[in-house]
Amino acid sequence: MDNKEASQKRLQAAKALNQLVFRYYQECLEAKAQGKPVGWMPPMNGAIELFYALGLQPVFPENWSPLCAAFGYTPENFRVSEGMGYSRDLCGYLRNIVGYVHGPMKEGQWPLALPEPDLLLSFGGGCVPAMKIFHVLEHRFPQALVYSADLPQVAAEEVGEHHLRYAISEMNRLIDFLTQTTGCKLDMDRLKETVSLSDRASALWDEIMAYRRFVPAPFSAAEIGIMFVMVTRQGTREAVEFLTQVRDEVRERAQNKIGVIEEEQIRLFWDNIPPWYNLRLLRTFEKMGGVVVAETYSSAWSIRLTDDDPIKALARKSLLSYSQVSCVSIKKRRDDVLRACRDYAIDGAILHRNKSCAPITLGQMDIQKALEKELGIPSVLIDGDHMDERNFSRGQFQMRAEAFMETLKDRKGL
Amino acid sequence: MMNKIYAGIDIGSLTTETVLIDDQGAVVASNISSTGPNSRWAAERSFRHIQKETGLSPNRITHIVATGYGRASAPMAHKTMTEITCHARGAYYLLPHTRTVIDIGGQDCKVIKLGSQGNIINFVMNDKCAAGTGRFLEVMAQALEIQLADMGPLSLKSQQEIAISSMCTVFAESEVISLVAETRPIEDILNGLHQAVSTRLVGMLNQLGAEPEVTMCGGVAKNIGIVTKIQEKLGLTINLPPEPQIIGALGAALIARDLVRKAGTHE
Numbered sequence: 076m077d078n079k080e081a082s083q084k085r086l087q088a089a090k091a092l093n094q095l096v097f098r099y100y101q102e103c104l105e106a107k108a109q110g111k112p113v114g115w116m117p118p119m120n121g122a123i124e125l126f127y128a129l130g131l132q133p134v135f136p137e138n139w140s141p142l143c144a145a146f147g148y149t150p151e152n153f154r155v156s157e158g159m160g161y162s163r164d165l166c167g168y169l170r171n172i173v174g175y176v177h178g179p180m181k182e183g184q185w186p187l188a189l190p191e192p193d194l195l196l197s198f199g200g201g202c203v204p205a206m207k208i209f210h211v212l213e214h215r216f217p218q219a220l221v222y223s224a225d226l227p228q229v230a231a232e233e234v235g236e237h238h239l240r241y242a243i244s245e246m247n248r249l250i251d252f253l254t255q256t257t258g259c260k261l262d263m264d265r266l267k268e269t270v271s272l273s274d275r276a277s278a279l280w281d282e283i284m285a286y287r288r289f290v291p292a293p294f295s296a297a298e299i300g301i302m303f304v305m306v307t308r309q310g311t312r313e314a315v316e317f318l319t320q321v322r323d324e325v326r327e328r329a330q331n332k333i334g335v336i337e338e339e340q341i342r343l344f345w346d347n348i349p350p351w352y353n354l355r356l357l358r359t360f361e362k363m364g365g366v367v368v369a370e371t372y373s374s375a376w377s378i379r380l381t382d383d384d385p386i387k388a389l390a391r392k393s394l395l396s397y398s399q400v401s402c403v404s405i406k407k408r409r410d411d412v413l414r415a416c417r418d419y420a421i422d423g424a425i426l427h428r429n430k431s432c433a434p435i436t437l438g439q440m441d442i443q444k445a446l447e448k449e450l451g452i453p454s455v456l457i458d459g460d461h462m463d464e465r466n467f468s469r470g471q472f473q474m475r476a477e478a479f480m481e482t483l484k485d486r487k488g489l
Numbered sequence: 490m491m492n493k494i495y496a497g498i499d500i501g502s503l504t505t506e507t508v509l510i511d512d513q514g515a516v517v518a519s520n521i522s523s524t525g526p527n528s529r530w531a532a533e534r535s536f537r538h539i540q541k542e543t544g545l546s547p548n549r550i551t552h553i554v555a556t557g558y559g560r561a562s563a564p565m566a567h568k569t570m571t572e573i574t575c576h577a578r579g580a581y582y583l584l585p586h587t588r589t590v591i592d593i594g595g596q597d598c599k600v601i602k603l604g605s606q607g608n609i610i611n612f613v614m615n616d617k618c619a620a621g622t623g624r625f626l627e628v629m630a631q632a633l634e635i636q637l638a639d640m641g642p643l644s645l646k647s648q649q650e651i652a653i654s655s656m657c658t659v660f661a662e663s664e665v666i667s668l669v670a671e672t673r674p675i676e677d678i679l680n681g682l683h684q685a686v687s688t689r690l691v692g693m694l695n696q697l698g699a700e701p702e703v704t705m706c707g708g709v710a711k712n713i714g715i716v717t718k719i720q721e722k723l724g725l726t727i728n729l730p731p732e733p734q735i736i737g738a739l740g741a742a743l744i745a746r747d748l749v750r751k752a753g754t755h756e
Contacts, residue, residue: 428616440696447611458616470558471597475614478573482609485574 085335086294086328088321092301095317096142099307100187106132107190112257114194115212115219117205119375119396121246121389122196124310128269129259134189136175136208138306140168143175144351144462146187151179153463166204167431167462173208176215192219194256196249200226201397202434222252226393228402234394242390250386266385269310274380274388276309279318281377284369286325288419291334292368293325296345297357305376340364341483344416346371346442346454347427347435348461359473360425363480364489369419371435374411405438409445416452423483424454425476430466453486455479493551495749496539497741498532498566499575500524500559503595503623504708505531507539508738509550510746514582518543519735528559536565552745556737558596570744572737573601573612579740580704581607584728589699591690591719591727592737593709595623600693602700613697621686623708625658629682632665633675640679644714647680661685679714687718694723704728706736 107113113132116122126133143149149167152174157163159177161170179185195216197209213221224245229238250261283301286293301321308314328334343360345367350356357367378395382388403411416424424446426439439456446452455475460466492511499506505524509517520539524531532555540547547565555566556575563569572592580590581603590601598621601612615621630637651673655661661682668678686709694703703725709715710733720727730736 443696444698453611456613471614474558474571474573478571478612481571481574482612485608 086298086301086321086324088301088317088324089298091317091320092303095308095313096303097187099303100142100189103132103134104188104190112193112259113190114196114253115189115192115209116196117198117201117209118306119201120198120393122198122249122393123307124269124273124380124385124389125246125249125253125261125266127310128266129253129257129261131194131253131257131259132190133307134192135307136172136189136212137168137205138303139175139189140171140462141351142187143171145354146185147352148175148179148185149352149462149464155179163463163465164430166202167460169204169208169211171462173211176212192216194253195219195221197221197223198226198393199224200228200394200402202402202432205397220252220256222249224249228397229394230404230407231395232407234391238394239387239390242394243387246386246390246393263385270380270385270388272312272315273310276305276314276318277377277379279315279322280305283318283322283325284373284377286322286329287368289329289332290342290420291332291336291339292342292366292419293328293333293335295335295357295361296349296367296370297335297354299349299370299373300354302373302376335366336361336364338364339366340487340489341366341422341480342420343367344369344412344419344421344424345427346412346424346439347429348372348432349427350459350461350464350467352462352464353467356472356476359476360480363477364484365423365480367425369415369421371408371412371415374415402434405441408435408438409442412442413445413450416446416450421452422487423479424452425479426454426456427461428456428458430458430460431462453479453482493746493749494545494549495742495745496536496550496553497575497738497743497745498535498553498555498557498560498563499572499735499737499741500528500532500535500555500557500563501572501595501737502558503627504734505535505557505559506735506738507535508735508742509539509543509545510739510742512746514743514746516735516739519732519738521734524559528562529564531559532563532565536563552749554741554745554748556741567745568748570741573599573609575737575740575744576706577601577603577607577609577740578743579736579738580706580730582739582743583730583736584702584704586702587704587728588701589694589697589703591694591703591705591710592707593622593686593690593705593715594707597622598690598693600690600697600699602697611697613693615689615693620658620661621689625661625686626682626709626712628658628662629665629679632662633669633678635675638711640683641711641713641715643676644679644683645717647674647676649674649677649680650684651677651681653678653681653685683712683714683718686715687722690719691722699723701725702728704730706730706733708734710734 152171155178156170156174304314380388555563560569592599598615602610
């Protein structure tokens, strides 16, 4: 009953998203079958647009991980990687990918799968596990050709001309690598168009996020899966068309005051990556009148590509992407959370103490204190893991979530 | 007009408490029993006992609020509230100067910061691990073959504190067994255990910016060794309610009364 009622209030675009996810992974497999070069890469860098412009097939193992979590594939992947000696204290994305490529992928046991890579691209500049995954992949797929850049990890506000020059040279080196190894020619007009589509998607993303300032919020963090296109489809018409559909629906809902639940009483912020294996957990708050209207993660996708030179635009994006959320100073993390809490009229913040991601979890104590001191916003720490359900306790979550909602409602006299 | 009776049931991981109060908020009866393997049975059993003790029929009880980990399993409850809210309500009711509530229960520790009206400002809880909780102390008492109730008084006789480095229940138990094998005095081992538990708790108090007065409830508040350690670290005296274990159930009963009164004013 609860599920039915809740789903009726969800975005219609969520249905289109399911098809889009399935189509993308089918496309990856078909590309391989047709002999199209397949490259595995970390998300959030300029190689995505380059791949689409060259007609190559990009695959994102990091995106595959949340999908595995949602489909219940992770226990098997973790079993394999832990059997190889990988510690449970390591990043869940890393353990999942390592386990997948050494276990289920070889056996082809699931309907959805990744095609083997012809190319492996590693950029540097990201978190350590994101780079280490590619070290493992090099050993697992020795036939794949490897491109490895070492972009510096620079705070967004510190990026200088010399960083940009270096990133452009690395981008040109990547273009040479891809054109020489695959025989594809780079059409600059096509690249410009791809970059322009990517920028359009970012602009739409910003617009969609801005509608969440409306009360009631037109959609919640439970539907943040729409960012799938920002990870895998940047630079395609498909992404722009999908986001336009989302924008239109969200705008209509905002204007007509259609929220996620019957009566939005409490507006919540979610800090850190959500538990991909169970986004339904957010319904615990919804049943008590609370909606998670904003989260840390969504700001990672807002990178506008406004440079006239598309290669420069992609170089800049590659420098900026990781310093949006996961590789930032504690001060920037704190400032970002506080700004979001102000912008979205937040009543309370949920700080997900994520065992799988130390870089994002670091600084949550400072964030908690700053929220209370500077904005008078209470917060609750929820222990968990964005990938590994074994690091999550349902009973503890339920108690903390309900106690937090009781406190917030009492504060508002509800 | 007959005095109304309200009930609060706190179904915790180790024990279940039921408290009955009257319209004036006075405790009419209370009951503490072990939860056992089934929360529903525990709630029913505790409720049955208190009815038998007081001779009150179920329909004499105007409103019932359940709390604790098993709160959803109490079939007789009209409403459920979390133990954070109930402990805050119960502690503030008994000791209105309370601004910080410590509750160490069977499987978690909570620190709750209160405003001057008893409103909850914020709270923190231990992480997923149950180290330093009532269950932790039970395991250690078993390892040392002493009664839970004797842990506190015995630890106060310690001449030397032994550092217990691990807070993991399993590892700490191994450490304790090793210390027993070394024939170290039980009093000193207990002193070390209490030191470890209190250090962890004081870390949570600092995290929240706890302010006096501090009131402690939950079963572990009966352990004078831990209470003493926390007092030493905080440099202040901790309030201890006469029966710290029933504060959650008392808070639930008071909330039951609040709800009835609120509904009455709306009629």
